[in-house]
Structures are given as C-alpha cells and as structure tokens.
Amino acid sequence: MLPGVVTEQTHAAIESVVRMESARLIAGLARYTGDVVLAEELAQDAVVAALEQWPESGVPRNSGAWLMTVAKRRAIDLFRRNSELHRKYAQIGRALEVEGDSVTPDFDRAFTDTIDDDLLRLIFTACHPVLAVQARVALTLRLLGGLTTAEIARAYLATDATIAQRIVRAKKTLASAQVPFEVPDAAERPARLASVLEVIYLIFNEGYSATAGEDWMRPALCEDAVRLGRMLAQLMPDEPEVHGLAALMEIQASRVRARTGPSGQPVLLLDQDRRRWDRLLISRGLAALDRAEQLGGARGPYALQAAIAACHARAFRAQDTDWARITGLYATLAEVMPSPVIELNRAVAVSMAYGPQAGLDLLDSLAAEPSLHGYHLLPSVRGDLLMKLGRPREARAEFERAAAMTGNRAERELTQERAREAANLAALATAAGDG
Amino acid sequence: MRYLGYTMGDPTAPLPQPTQEVHEAMGKFIEEATKAGVFLTGGGLAPVEDAVKVTLADGKFTVIDGPFTEAKELVGGWALMECRDKDEVIEWTKRFLSVLGEGESTVRQVF
Numbered sequence: 417m418l419p420g421v422v423t424e425q426t427h428a429a430i431e432s433v434v435r436m437e438s439a440r441l442i443a444g445l446a447r448y449t450g451d452v453v454l455a456e457e458l459a460q461d462a463v464v465a466a467l468e469q470w471p472e473s474g475v476p477r478n479s480g481a482w483l484m485t486v487a488k489r490r491a492i493d494l495f496r497r498n499s500e501l502h503r504k505y506a507q508i509g510r511a512l513e514v515e516g517d518s519v520t521p522d523f524d525r526a527f528t529d530t531i532d533d534d535l536l537r538l539i540f541t542a543c544h545p546v547l548a549v550q551a552r553v554a555l556t557l558r559l560l561g562g563l564t565t566a567e568i569a570r571a572y573l574a575t576d577a578t579i580a581q582r583i584v585r586a587k588k589t590l591a592s593a594q595v596p597f598e599v600p601d602a603a604e605r606p607a608r609l610a611s612v613l614e615v616i617y618l619i620f621n622e623g624y625s626a627t628a629g630e631d632w633m634r635p636a637l638c639e640d641a642v643r644l645g646r647m648l649a650q651l652m653p654d655e656p657e658v659h660g661l662a663a664l665m666e667i668q669a670s671r672v673r674a675r676t677g678p679s680g681q682p683v684l685l686l687d688q689d690r691r692r693w694d695r696l697l698i699s700r701g702l703a704a705l706d707r708a709e710q711l712g713g714a715r716g717p718y719a720l721q722a723a724i725a726a727c728h729a730r731a732f733r734a735q736d737t738d739w740a741r742i743t744g745l746y747a748t749l750a751e752v753m754p755s756p757v758i759e760l761n762r763a764v765a766v767s768m769a770y771g772p773q774a775g776l777d778l779l780d781s782l783a784a785e786p787s788l789h790g791y792h793l794l795p796s797v798r799g800d801l802l803m804k805l806g807r808p809r810e811a812r813a814e815f816e817r818a819a820a821m822t823g824n825r826a827e828r829e830l831t832q833e834r835a836r837e838a839a840n841l842a843a844l845a846t847a848a849g850d851g
Numbered sequence: 852m853r854y855l856g857y858t859m860g861d862p863t864a865p866l867p868q869p870t871q872e873v874h875e876a877m878g879k880f881i882e883e884a885t886k887a888g889v890f891l892t893g894g895g896l897a898p899v900e901d902a903v904k905v906t907l908a909d910g911k912f913t914v915i916d917g918p919f920t921e922a923k924e925l926v927g928g929w930a931l932m933e934c935r936d937k938d939e940v941i942e943w944t945k946r947f948l949s950v951l952g953e954g955e956s957t958v959r960q961v962f
Contacts, residue, residue, distance in 0.1 A: 432941070477949060532886075643888035643889075646888035
C-alpha cells in the first residue's frame with residue numbers, strides 16, 4: 417500500500433476515535449474541573465497531542481484513557497502556572513498529581529462508574545436555558561455529538577466563523593452565568609429536560625426537513641439526533657418522554673429512504689413506497705413507544721406524536737391507516753400542547769377520516785390564527801383539500817402562495833408542480849364546461 | 852450508515868466458549884456500544900455445518916441440511932451497527948476484537 421494512503425487512513429481513524437471519545441472525555445474532565453469550558457479546552461489540547469503523536473505511534477488500545485491522561489497532565493500544568501486560580505483548582509491539581517500519570521484500573525473503573533452521570537450533566541449544561549436555542553443546538557452537537565465546528569457549519573449551511581462565534585459566545589454565557597455542572601434537581605428537572613428534548617428534536621428536524629438550502633433532507637443530521645436520543649434513553653431510562661422522543665425519531669427516521677425520489681425530490685408520506693421503510697427502526701420505535709406508555713407517559717407530547725407516527729408505521733398500505741385513531745391522538749395532543757400547527761395536522765387527519773370538507777372547515781377556523789401567518793403548510797394543505805373537493809382553480813392559488821413562502825428549494829419545486837397540476841385540471845374543467 | 856459485522860471463525864476450529872471474564876467484558880462492551888447508539892442488534896452464529904441451504908432452481912426447491920452435530924461451540928457472532936462512516940465502524944470493530952482477545956471480523960455495509 418502507498419505510504420500516502422496509510423497516512424490518510426490513520427488520520428481518518430484518529431478523527432473517528434477522537435469523535436467517539438469526545439463527549440466522554442469532556443464530561444469526565446468537566447466533573448474534575450467543575451468547568452465545562454475549561455474541560456473542552458483541555459480536551460482540545462489532548463486531541464492536538466493525539467494528532468501529533470498517533471500517526472507515529474498508532475492509535476493506542478485504550479485511546480479514551482490516553483486522551484484523559486494527557487488532558488489531566490495539561491490540567492496540572494495549567495493549575496501550576498496560574499497560581500491565582502481558584503483554590504479548588506489547586507486542590508484538584510494535587511489530587512490528580514497524586515493519582516499519577518499512569519492509567520490505573522481503579523481510575524478506569526471510577527471513570528466508567530461516573531461517566532453516565534457526567535454525560536447527563538454535560539447534556540443539561542449544553543441545553544441550559546441561559547443559552548439561546550441556536551447556541552444550545554451548536555453546543556450539543558459540539559460537546560455531545562463530537563462534531564467539529566466545520567461539520568456543524570456544513571450541517572447548518574452556515575460559515576465556520578458564524579458557528580465558531582456562536583460556540584464562543586455560548587461558552588462565555590455559561591461562564592458568566594456560573595452555570596454549575598450538575599443534573600438539575602427535582603423542581604427544575606421537568607423544564608430542563610424539556611429543553612434537552614427540544615434541542616435534540618430540533619437537530620432531528622433540521623435534518624429531516626431542512627429549512628434552507630438545496631436538499632430536502634440532511635440524513636446525517638437525523639442520524640446524529642437519533643444517536644443522541646438513544647444515548648439519552650440509556651442515561652435516563654425512567655423518563656417516559658425521553659423514550660417518547662426516541663420513538664418519534666426512530667419511526668420518522670425509518671422513512672428517510674422513502675422520502676426522496678430518484679432525483680432527490682420529496683415524496684410525501686401517503687405516496688411513499690412503504691417497502692422502503694426501515695423495519696428495524698420501526699420496531700425499535702414501537703418498542704420505545706411501549707416503554708414510554710408503560711412508564712405512564714402516554715399523554716406526553718413526544719409520546720403522542722410518536723403514537724401518531726406509529727399509526728402510519730403499522731399500516732402496510734396508505735389506505736390501511738387508522739385515521740380515526742390519528743384524529744383522536746391529535747385532539748389529545750392539541751389539549752396537552754395547544755398549537756396552531758397541531759390543529760393544522762389535525763385538520764389533515766380529520767379530512768382523511770371524515771372527508772375533505774370536514775378538514776377544510778376545521779382549517780378555515782384556523783385561517784385567522786396570527787401564528788400561522790407565513791406558514792407555508794397552511795396554503796399547501798388548503799390547496800390539497802380544495803383539489804380533493806374538485807376546486808382546482810382555488811387550489812392553484814393556494815399552491816402558488818405556498819411555493820412563495822417556503823425557503824427550501826425541493827419543497828418549493830414540489831408545490832410549484834402541484835400548482836401546475838391544479839392549473840391543468842382547472843383548464844380541463846374550463847374546456848369541458850365550454851364544450 | 853448501517854453495517855453488518857460478523858465473525859465466522861474457522862469452522863474446523865470453532866471459537867471456544869468465552870471465559871467468564873471475556874463474557875463479562877463483552878457484556879460491558881455491548882452496553883457501551885448500545886449507549887453510544889451504535890449497536891442495534893446482534894447475536895451468535897452457529898457452525899456453518901449446521902446451516903441449511905434452500906435453493907430454488909428450475910422451479911424446484913432443494914433443501915440441503917448440514918450434518919446435525921451436538922457441538923454447542925460458538926462459531927461466530929454478528930452485529931448490526933449504525934455508524935457515521937467506515938472509519939467509525941472499523942474503530943468499533945477493533946474494540947470488539949480487543950475484547951474478544953483475537954479474531955477476524957468482516958464488515959459490510961447493509962442498506
């Protein structure tokens with residue numbers, strides 16, 4: 417094999433190892449230092465050392481412990497240099513020094529025993545409400561997902577500088593707010609957990625239906641979110657909504673292959689070739705939904721959305737879908753989490769269960785809703801129902817409005833296509849009327 | 852991306868039953884890979900001699916049964932993993948083999 421090829425493989429291998437170890441490394445260091453920002457910097461130092469040494473020495477067997485040892489040494493150096501640093505740091509420095517440089521089995525065990533708790537603290541810190549939502553997303557991908565700044569930038573079609581700045585600002589905010597590295601107590605926990613789930617689902621959704629850019633989906637981002645969801649479900653096995661979110665993402669991700677046609681165009685749920693759905697993800701999703709319900713979480717917003725997704729997943733053909741049940745689930749969801757978007761979806765379900773006119777009636781009661789103003793799915797759904805009611809001329813106008821409102825190219829092309837279809841039908845109807 | 856990793860071993864020299872130590876270490880490893888969202892499902896592979904081959908040719912089914920043996924040796928194992936890329940699945944496979952002690956594993960992308 418050519419030496420160049422070997423080097424390239426080694427670099428790729430090193431990057432992989434670094435990404436795999438990143439979250440655990442930062443989480444473990446944050447517990448030692450009590451400071452996520454410092455922990456991330458120490459982890460970076462260790463990564464730099466790995467990138468320098470591993471191409472020569474090869475990737476060590478226990479790469480995680482290697483990185484941790486190097487980072488700990490850096491920490492000790494740092495504590496020595498900055499004598500003014502908090503006394504706590506000095507104590508930690510001494511403690512680390514006593515522990516020595518070698519990776520002892522005890523250290524490994526101690527690290528393994530607390531790592532789950534540390535990872536949990538890291539998630540809650542990255543998703544802390546003191547941060548803007550975009551900052552929570554970037555920090556979660558960076559700290560928990562192990563993505564580089566450049567990778568996050570690519571995923572969000574932003575520049576590296578924008579994301580780097582966002583992360584720097586987020587870290588400053590965490591430092592100045594003196595956010596403690598801990599799992600929130602019982603009183604704070606529900607709201608804080610909601611933030612964590614929201615962040616993970618936002619990441620998933622950006623991958624599932626990209627709000628900007630050329631592609632309708634960015635599956636890698638979906639995979640990152642699904643992974644985070646799985647990780648969280650293992651870390652918090654008793655929280656029903658954690659399983660609810662995992663279920664929702666697994667089931668939605670099961671459709672990724674079927675959601676685009678040969679030229680990358682979007683294929684809507686009812687038009688998808690269900691044989692292309694991923695059965696393994698569906699069974700994982702249904703199992704996670706079961707767990708959420710067994711834990712008493714059937715009325716949780718994520719569990720309810722997962723239950724709706726499950727209705728689709730269980731139907732081998734679109735016409736087998738249990739729309740009456742979906743309508744009921746949307747009604748419950750609208751009670752638990754009132755939102756015009758949910759009402760919009762309920763209108764679609766109602767139209768499928770009880771006919772397009774029933775759906776349109778519900779939809780028109782939403783038209784005045786200010787929060788739906790500018791939401792492209794409202795005219796899109798309206799156009800769809802009007803088509804079914806044999807009113808193509810009105811449908812065309814709705815599709816054209818929808819196309820003008822979306823920022824996603826693939827979605828715009830789809831609605832433009834539907835506008836053309838509606839226009840053709842309208843022309844046919846006119847011609848038939850004339851004849 | 853999804854990968855199937857499998858370890859066949861040499862059918863004439865099947866893997867011995869794992870020691871209690873390896874068994875426990877493997878349990879921990881699977882736990883770690885599950886927590887990372889990588890390990891989806893997996894299991895053991897019975898000796899290839901016990902395999903059944905079902906063929907359809909010229910409209911006729913042929914079922915060729917392997918000789919039935921009492922051997923309970925674990926010949927191999929398999930795992931379905933979800934990884935970002937080939938490099939990551941290689942690293943997980945290295946870790947798996949390190950737990951096993953030694954062996955060879957084939958990794959193929961499935962879709």
